[in-house]
Amino acid sequence: MEAWIKLRLAKRWVSSHLFSSFLAEEAIELVVAYLFLKPFPFHAPCSRITGFLRFLRLLSNYDWIFSPLIVDINNDFTSKDEKEINENFMLSRKSYEENAQDVETAMFLATSYDKASEAWTKFSPNRLVLKRIVSYARSNADLLTNLILQGHNGPYTWECLFRTPLNNYDAVVLLHRDKLSYPRSLLFPAEINNGWFIDLLNL
Incomplete structure (x- = not known):
């Protein structure tokens, strides 16, 4: 049960920061x-x-660029399997020495049924998106650590972990919460302090 809840939190975080289409x-x-x-x-x-x-x-x-993440679910990988995975990984990174922009598989996830990371992460996230994911994860991990150690004494609360900043975007499409198909799924709507937004319902 706890593992399922942890997974839901992880998926909620990815979705809240608009990474669902990439991961x-x-x-x-x-x-x-x-x-x-x-x-x-x-x-x-x-x-x-x-x-x-x-x-x-x-x-x-x-170290996503230089290390494959090997997920041995059934604990049955042999040295031959690990060698095959590492060879596949090195092939995916072969062009990195020439041009870091050419890395095809930014996140290499290897399993017993997918030793070349082709099923879920072959084309996405790309290197730039992964860099953003890593940056968001680092800042959120630091915030969560501070909340655990210091409590809610500062200006930030745990809801901020699931609220992505929208001021970095050139335009934002604002949907009224009561018009959504599943309004309860939107737990912590992002706040817009300034900038342009498009209100589709009032066009």
């Missing part, structure tokens, strides 16, 4: 699964907050 749900599930399969030097996360924080730390600290 497949299956990829998120594999990253969360890795937290339980390879928790070293810790134990497997036992609380939703711990699991969510480790998810953010994994996204922000993992």
Whole structure:
């Protein structure tokens, strides 16, 4: 049950920061699964907050450019399997020495049924989107850590973890919450302090 809640938090975070179209749900599930399969030097996360924080730390600290994330769900990988995965990974990074912009698979997730990371992350996220994901994960992990250690004494609360800043966008399409198909799914609507927005219902 706790693992399911951690997964929901991870998917909620990805969706809240508008990364859902770049990071497949299956990829998120594999990253969360890795937290339980390879928790070293810790134990497997036992609380939703711990699991969510480790998810953010994994996204922000993992060396995605130079290391494949190997998710051995059934714990049955052999040295031959790992060699094959590493060879596939090196092929995907072959062009990096010539031009870092040419890296095709920015996030390499390897499983027993997908040793070349072709199913969920072959084309997305690309290098620039992954850089944004890593940046958001790092700042949110730091915020969550501060909230755990210091409580809600500062100007930021835990809702900020699921509220993406929209001031970085040139235009924002604003939908009235009561007109949405599933309004309860929008827990923490983003705040717009300035800039242009488009109100579709009043055009």
